């Protein structure tokens with residue numbers, strides 16, 4: 274074993290929180306800084322939603338959904354160190370922010386068969402550690418033993434503004450009223466569904482990003498990563 278691996282143990286970083294509070298941006302920045310894999314688990318739920326839309330399957334048709342999952346392959350591939358979602362071999366990252374996908378994805382994510390289908394894929398991606406995964410149930414269900422769990426919050430105004438900018442950058446126009454009410458609707462469904470609702474794991478560290486710059490968020494998170502690594506090294 275080289276001295277580098279002794280000083281720098283690979284860990285799993287689980288990042289959870291509501292939509293639009295900056296989880297994916299932080300996860301992306303952290304993974305870049307640490308040379309870790311970043312997985313946006315929300316993109317996987319969006320990919321399933323896209324598949325159901327294309328197949329003309331309603332979110333209420335559980336039997337058809339179960340059937341559709343059998344021939345669905347969700348994966349990620351690295352492009353310039355960035356992990357890109359694929360669905361049955363097709364690159365889909367540019368298709369996941371449309372209003373059609375956004376309007377059904379929370380209902381799709383509340384289906385227990387969909388969650389258990391994605392759970393296996395997500396856990397497999399973390400088997401070698403060195404991963405930052407963001408979502409809603411990453412610290413509570415997918416990686417309950419993650420070495421570092423972050424729970425991100427921000428107020429609804431900041432979240433609406435950020436989501437609007439993100440969509441604008443992708444060339445998608447939606448009014449702030451639509452974005453805000455969609456975020457609130459998704460908050461409600463994501464936090465109140467029966468299967469794996471969004472909750473803060475007991476051992477997660479909370480970061481409120483309302484007034485933090487992107488750089489502040491990264492620095493704060495890196496501080497926690499360093500603490501975890503020194504604890505792990507001290508325990509050796």
Ligand code: DC
Nearest residue numbers: 292314315318378379382408409410
């Ligand atoms: O993070 P996002 O907005 O891309 O997530 C899309 C939807 O998927 C959202 O309604 C929450 C849901 N989701 C989930 O239930 N569990 C996850 N681990 C990730 C996302």
